[in-house]
Amino acid sequence: MDTGMQDISKTSKILVGIVLMILGFLMILPFLWMFLSSFKTSTEISLSQSFWPKHWTIDNYENLFTNGSFGIYIKNTLIITMASFIGLFLNAMAGYGFAKFDFKGRKFLFMAVLATMMIPGQVTMIPVYLILNQMQLTNTLLGIVLPGLVGAFGIFLFRQFMSNIPDSIVEAARLDGAGEWYIFFHLILPISKPVLAVQGILTFIGGWNAFLWPLIIANDQKYYTLSVGLQLLQGQHTSDYGLQMAGSSFMVIPIVIIFVIFQKYILQGFNIQMDK
Amino acid sequence: MHSSFLKKIVPYTFVFPALLLLAIFSLIPIVIALLISFTGLDITGLGDWSQIKFIGFSNYLQLFQDSAFLQSIMNTVVYVLVGVPLVIVISLTIAILINSGRNGFFKMMRLVFYTPSITNTVAIAVVWTYLYNPSLGLFNTLLAKVGVGPIGWLTDPNVAKFSLIILAVWKAVGLNMLIFLAALQGVPRSLYEAAELDGANYWEQTRHITLPSLKFSIFFVTVTTLIGWFQFFDEPFIMTKGGPLNSTNSVALFVYQNGFQNSNFGYAAAGSFVMFVAIIVATLIQFKLQEKQRGE
Amino acid sequence: MKNVKRTVLMVISLLALFLFLTGCGNSNAASKKTLTFWYAGDGDTAVKPIIKKFTKETGISVKIQSIPWSQYNDKLLTAASSKNGPDVLLMGTTQMANFVSSKSLLDISKYVKNDKALNPNNFFSGSENTTKFSGKYYAVPWYVETRVLYYRKDILKSVGYDHAPRTWSELYEVASKLSKRGKNMYGFNVDGSEPTFGFMFARQNGAQLVKNGKTQFNSSEMVSSLEYLNKFIQNGVSPKQDQKLTIAQSFGGKAPIPMFISGPWMLSTIKEEAGLKDSQWAVAELPKGKANNMSVTGGGNIAVFQYSKNKTNAVKLLKFLSKRENQLTYYKNSNSMPTLKSAWTDSSLKSEKIQVFRKQLNNSEAMPALKQWEEIGQNYLKVWEPIALKNNNIKEAMDKFNKETQQLIDK
The missing domain is CATH 3.40.190.10 (Periplasmic binding protein-like II)
Structure with missing residues (x-):
C-alpha cells in the first residue's frame, strides 16, 4: 500500500496545507454559495450579495419535493446510472484491448475512437435521434442509455493507465496458462483500481446528471430524470434561483457520497514489484 | 491453426462491444454530419428531405469569408494556447501538493478541489458574474482598495477572453487533478527511497521520478484538454454569448449559433469539420511527439 | 473453460438487461386513442386542470409531456426531422415561421373559417398574424405577451x-x-x-x-x-x-x-x-x-402536428383550449395573458397594471x-x-x- 508518496518534512507539509487551504477556499466558494442560497428566499438572492442567509427558510426544498413527480424521476435516474456502469466495464475492456494487444488496425481504430470526441454533440444530435428512431428505440429506456454508454474519454483513460502495467506481468500470467479473460478479470482489473475509481466517479456523475438523451428520446414524462425534472421548473423568461439552488444541492449529495467512497480506491495504488 | 485463429481474435473481442456502440452512435452520425456539411440543409430541408440541395464546397468557401468565423478561430487559438498549458501545470501541481499528505485534511482537499465540477452551472454563473461585475463585483472592489481599476472583466474586449480562461481553468482543475492523483499511486515508493539514499532532494525527486512516471497520464491530460479547449463552449455561452464585439466567441459557439439558433445546419456542420481537422492535426502531432519521446 | 462460462453468463445477463430496458418502453401502441400534447415548461400546474376537464367532457384522454423551455426547440427539431411527434403542441410565436416552413404543422384554415369560436377577429391582431402564413392558418393564438x-x-x-x-x-x-x-x-x-x-x-x-x-x-x-x-x-x-x-x-x-x-x-x-x-x-x-x-407581440400558439394520426381529436383539443374560460384558467395558473379580446373583461384581469397591457395590445405587432x-x-x-x-x-x-x-x- 505504500506507494506513490514522497517524504517531506513536517514544516513543509504544514506550508503545503496552508497553500491548499487558501486555494481550496476559492474553489469551493461557488459550491458553498449554491448550498447556502438554497436556504434563502428569491428576494434575498436577488437583493443582496451576502453569503449567509439572513432568514433561513426551507421553502425551496418543500417546493422541490411537492412539485413534480420526483419519485419517478429518482427511479429513472437510478436505472440510468446503474446501466451506465455497464458502459464503464465496456470502456475498460476496450482500453485494455488497445493497451496490451497488437492487432491489425489498432492505430486506425484508436484514432477513430478519439475522433468521436472531436465533433460537438450538437452537430450529431439529430442524426443520432434519427438512427434511434429507425431502430424503434425512441421512447425506451434502452434508447436513452445507449448513445452515452461508451465514450472515447473513458476508453482513452483506461488505455493510458493500462499501458503503464508492465508487459511482463501479463506475459508471466500467460505462461502460467491463464486465459485472456481470466487475466483481465483477476490481474488487470484489480491493479487498475485507482483509474477504475476515477472513471467510476465520472460514470456515476454522468448517469446521475443525465439530461439531454432522456429529454430527446422520451415521448413520455415517465422516463424523465431528476435533471430534466429540475429544468422543467424554469420559466421561459424567469427562473427561480432559490428553487434551482435547492435542486442542485439535493442532486449533489449522492455525488459527494460516491466520491468519498471511491476516493478510498484512488489511494490504493498498485505495487508493481509486489506481484512478480 | 485453430488456436492461432482464436489468438488473433482475442483482442477484437475486447474492443468490439465498445467499438460497435461508438460506430452506431458516434461515427455514423459524424459521417452523416459530414454529408450534411455539403448541403444547404436548413429548417425547410429538415422537415422535407426532398428539399435538400447538394452545394459542394460552398459552405466551406463561405466560412473562410465569414469574418465572424475567422475571428472565432483566432479566439479559439488563444484559448488553446493559454488554457491548455495552464490546466496541465496547475492540476499537476495541485495533485502533487495534495499527494504529500494522507490525513483527513488532504483527503478533504481532494473533494474540495473537485467541487467546481459538480457545482450547478447556474450557481457558477451567478457567483462569477458577481465576482466580475464592473461596479459591484468583488474583484473590482478589492482592486479599488489598492488604487487599481476598474477592470471591465467581461465588458472589455481585450480582457473578457482571459476572464473566461480563468473561469474555465478553475473548473477543469478538479478532474485532471484526480487523474494525476490516480497516476501518482503507480509510482513505487521504493524508487523514492532509493533516490533518498542517493541524497536527492524533494525537487530532484519530483523532476527525476515523479514527472517521468506520470508521462502516460500527462499525455492523456494533454490530448483530452487540447480537444476540450478546441471545443471551448460552456463559458462563453453562459457568461458572454460570444461578446463583447465577438471577442470571446469560439468555433464551437459559432457552430451552435449557426446550427441551433439560426437553423443553418449545413453551414454549422461545415464549421465543425473545419474544427475537426484542426483537432485531429493537433492530436496527431501529440501522438508523434509521444512516440518520439518513447523512442529516445 | 472457466472464462468461457463467465463470458456466457455475462452475455446472458446483458441480454436480460437489454430486454428489461426495451420492455419498459413502447406502451403507446396500445393507446393510440390517447392524444399527446407537448407543452413547454411545467404543465402539471399550468395545463393539467384544463386537460382533465377536456377528458371529462369528451372522453378523449390526453397525455401531457412537459419539456423544459431551454430544450424545447431541440425537441421540435427532432420531431420535424423524424416526423414522429405529438398530436397537439404549444408553439412559441417566434418558432412559427420555422416549423411552418418545415411543413410540421397542419393547415387548419378550414376549421378557422368554419368555426365561429376560432374567428380571427376574436383575437388580438398581433397574435393572429403569428398564425397566418401566405393566407393559411397553422395555429390558434393561445397566450400573448407585449412589451x-x-x-x-x-x-x-x-x-x-x-x-x-x-x-x-x-x-x-x-x-x-x-x-x-x-x-x-x-x-x-x-x-x-x-x-x-x-x-x-x-x-x-x-x-x-x-x-x-x-x-x-x-x-x-x-x-x-x-x-x-x-x-x-x-x-x-x-x-x-x-x-x-x-x-x-x-x-x-x-x-x-x-x-x-x-x-x-x-x-x-x-x-x-x-x-x-x-x-x-x-x-x-x-x-x-x-x-x-x-x-x-410574442407569446404562444396551439398547433396540430402535421403527422398526427389523430387529427380530428387533435383539432377538438385545440378548440377546447381556445375557449374563453379555459384561456382564463390558464391565465390564473400561469400568469400568461389571454389572446381572446373577450377574456379581458374578466375580473381576474382588472388590476391597473394588467390593464396597461390590454391597452398596449391594441398597438402591438409581431416581428x-x-x-x-x-x-x-x-x-x-x-x-x-x-x-x-x-x-x-x-x-x-x-x-x-x-x-x-x-x-x-x-x-
Missing part, C-alpha cells in the same frame, strides 16, 4: 415628473434628468441583448422592416430611430452594455436603471424579488414616436414572419454592438446590414 415601459414612480417624482414619458422626446428628457442623479446612475435601458429592441423603435418611427420581400433596414426612419437610441448611450443616459444586474440591483432601492422596457413576466419578478412597495413602481404604454407607439428572422435578429445585435461601444456610423452599418439581410432572405 411595456416599467418605471419607478417615486424616483421619477423626485426629478419632477408625476407621470411616465408619453413621447420619445419626453422619454429622453426624463431619462437624461434621471441619469444626472450621480455616478453609475442611468435613466433608461437601451437593451443591447434583445434583438427586437431597435426594430421596435424603428417601427414607431414609421419604418417598415421588410416590404414585399425587400429589406428596408437602411431607410431614413430606421437610421434616425437608431440615432435616437444611440443618443441615450453616447450621453451616458443608458448603460453601454448589459450590466448583469439582478432586478433588485437595477430597479430596486435607488434604481440605477429606473426605466426599462420588458414583457409581462417582469411583473411577478419585480413583485417577488425587487423588494419594492406596489406604489413605488408602475407600468405604462410605450412612449409615442413619430408614427405610433407600437410594441412587439416579420420569416424563417430567417432569428438569424436576422442575431446579426442585428452584432451590428448594434459596435455602434453602442465605438459610436460607429449608423447609416454605413445599416447599409451593409440591409444588403446582407437581403441576400440572406433571397438565398
Whole structure:
C-alpha cells in the first residue's frame, strides 16, 4: 500500500496545507454559495450579495419535493446510472484491448475512437435521434442509455493507465496458462483500481446528471430524470434561483457520497514489484 | 491453426462491444454530419428531405469569408494556447501538493478541489458574474482598495477572453487533478527511497521520478484538454454569448449559433469539420511527439 | 473453460438487461386513442386542470409531456426531422415561421373559417398574424405577451415628473434628468441583448422592416430611430452594455436603471424579488414616436402536428383550449395573458397594471414572419454592438446590414 508518496518534512507539509487551504477556499466558494442560497428566499438572492442567509427558510426544498413527480424521476435516474456502469466495464475492456494487444488496425481504430470526441454533440444530435428512431428505440429506456454508454474519454483513460502495467506481468500470467479473460478479470482489473475509481466517479456523475438523451428520446414524462425534472421548473423568461439552488444541492449529495467512497480506491495504488 | 485463429481474435473481442456502440452512435452520425456539411440543409430541408440541395464546397468557401468565423478561430487559438498549458501545470501541481499528505485534511482537499465540477452551472454563473461585475463585483472592489481599476472583466474586449480562461481553468482543475492523483499511486515508493539514499532532494525527486512516471497520464491530460479547449463552449455561452464585439466567441459557439439558433445546419456542420481537422492535426502531432519521446 | 462460462453468463445477463430496458418502453401502441400534447415548461400546474376537464367532457384522454423551455426547440427539431411527434403542441410565436416552413404543422384554415369560436377577429391582431402564413392558418393564438415601459414612480417624482414619458422626446428628457442623479446612475435601458429592441423603435418611427420581400433596414426612419437610441448611450443616459444586474440591483432601492422596457413576466419578478412597495413602481404604454407607439407581440400558439394520426381529436383539443374560460384558467395558473379580446373583461384581469397591457395590445405587432428572422435578429445585435461601444456610423452599418439581410432572405 505504500506507494506513490514522497517524504517531506513536517514544516513543509504544514506550508503545503496552508497553500491548499487558501486555494481550496476559492474553489469551493461557488459550491458553498449554491448550498447556502438554497436556504434563502428569491428576494434575498436577488437583493443582496451576502453569503449567509439572513432568514433561513426551507421553502425551496418543500417546493422541490411537492412539485413534480420526483419519485419517478429518482427511479429513472437510478436505472440510468446503474446501466451506465455497464458502459464503464465496456470502456475498460476496450482500453485494455488497445493497451496490451497488437492487432491489425489498432492505430486506425484508436484514432477513430478519439475522433468521436472531436465533433460537438450538437452537430450529431439529430442524426443520432434519427438512427434511434429507425431502430424503434425512441421512447425506451434502452434508447436513452445507449448513445452515452461508451465514450472515447473513458476508453482513452483506461488505455493510458493500462499501458503503464508492465508487459511482463501479463506475459508471466500467460505462461502460467491463464486465459485472456481470466487475466483481465483477476490481474488487470484489480491493479487498475485507482483509474477504475476515477472513471467510476465520472460514470456515476454522468448517469446521475443525465439530461439531454432522456429529454430527446422520451415521448413520455415517465422516463424523465431528476435533471430534466429540475429544468422543467424554469420559466421561459424567469427562473427561480432559490428553487434551482435547492435542486442542485439535493442532486449533489449522492455525488459527494460516491466520491468519498471511491476516493478510498484512488489511494490504493498498485505495487508493481509486489506481484512478480 | 485453430488456436492461432482464436489468438488473433482475442483482442477484437475486447474492443468490439465498445467499438460497435461508438460506430452506431458516434461515427455514423459524424459521417452523416459530414454529408450534411455539403448541403444547404436548413429548417425547410429538415422537415422535407426532398428539399435538400447538394452545394459542394460552398459552405466551406463561405466560412473562410465569414469574418465572424475567422475571428472565432483566432479566439479559439488563444484559448488553446493559454488554457491548455495552464490546466496541465496547475492540476499537476495541485495533485502533487495534495499527494504529500494522507490525513483527513488532504483527503478533504481532494473533494474540495473537485467541487467546481459538480457545482450547478447556474450557481457558477451567478457567483462569477458577481465576482466580475464592473461596479459591484468583488474583484473590482478589492482592486479599488489598492488604487487599481476598474477592470471591465467581461465588458472589455481585450480582457473578457482571459476572464473566461480563468473561469474555465478553475473548473477543469478538479478532474485532471484526480487523474494525476490516480497516476501518482503507480509510482513505487521504493524508487523514492532509493533516490533518498542517493541524497536527492524533494525537487530532484519530483523532476527525476515523479514527472517521468506520470508521462502516460500527462499525455492523456494533454490530448483530452487540447480537444476540450478546441471545443471551448460552456463559458462563453453562459457568461458572454460570444461578446463583447465577438471577442470571446469560439468555433464551437459559432457552430451552435449557426446550427441551433439560426437553423443553418449545413453551414454549422461545415464549421465543425473545419474544427475537426484542426483537432485531429493537433492530436496527431501529440501522438508523434509521444512516440518520439518513447523512442529516445 | 472457466472464462468461457463467465463470458456466457455475462452475455446472458446483458441480454436480460437489454430486454428489461426495451420492455419498459413502447406502451403507446396500445393507446393510440390517447392524444399527446407537448407543452413547454411545467404543465402539471399550468395545463393539467384544463386537460382533465377536456377528458371529462369528451372522453378523449390526453397525455401531457412537459419539456423544459431551454430544450424545447431541440425537441421540435427532432420531431420535424423524424416526423414522429405529438398530436397537439404549444408553439412559441417566434418558432412559427420555422416549423411552418418545415411543413410540421397542419393547415387548419378550414376549421378557422368554419368555426365561429376560432374567428380571427376574436383575437388580438398581433397574435393572429403569428398564425397566418401566405393566407393559411397553422395555429390558434393561445397566450400573448407585449412589451411595456416599467418605471419607478417615486424616483421619477423626485426629478419632477408625476407621470411616465408619453413621447420619445419626453422619454429622453426624463431619462437624461434621471441619469444626472450621480455616478453609475442611468435613466433608461437601451437593451443591447434583445434583438427586437431597435426594430421596435424603428417601427414607431414609421419604418417598415421588410416590404414585399425587400429589406428596408437602411431607410431614413430606421437610421434616425437608431440615432435616437444611440443618443441615450453616447450621453451616458443608458448603460453601454448589459450590466448583469439582478432586478433588485437595477430597479430596486435607488434604481440605477429606473426605466426599462420588458414583457409581462417582469411583473411577478419585480413583485417577488425587487423588494419594492406596489406604489413605488408602475407600468405604462410605450412612449409615442413619430408614427405610433407600437410594441412587439410574442407569446404562444396551439398547433396540430402535421403527422398526427389523430387529427380530428387533435383539432377538438385545440378548440377546447381556445375557449374563453379555459384561456382564463390558464391565465390564473400561469400568469400568461389571454389572446381572446373577450377574456379581458374578466375580473381576474382588472388590476391597473394588467390593464396597461390590454391597452398596449391594441398597438402591438409581431416581428416579420420569416424563417430567417432569428438569424436576422442575431446579426442585428452584432451590428448594434459596435455602434453602442465605438459610436460607429449608423447609416454605413445599416447599409451593409440591409444588403446582407437581403441576400440572406433571397438565398
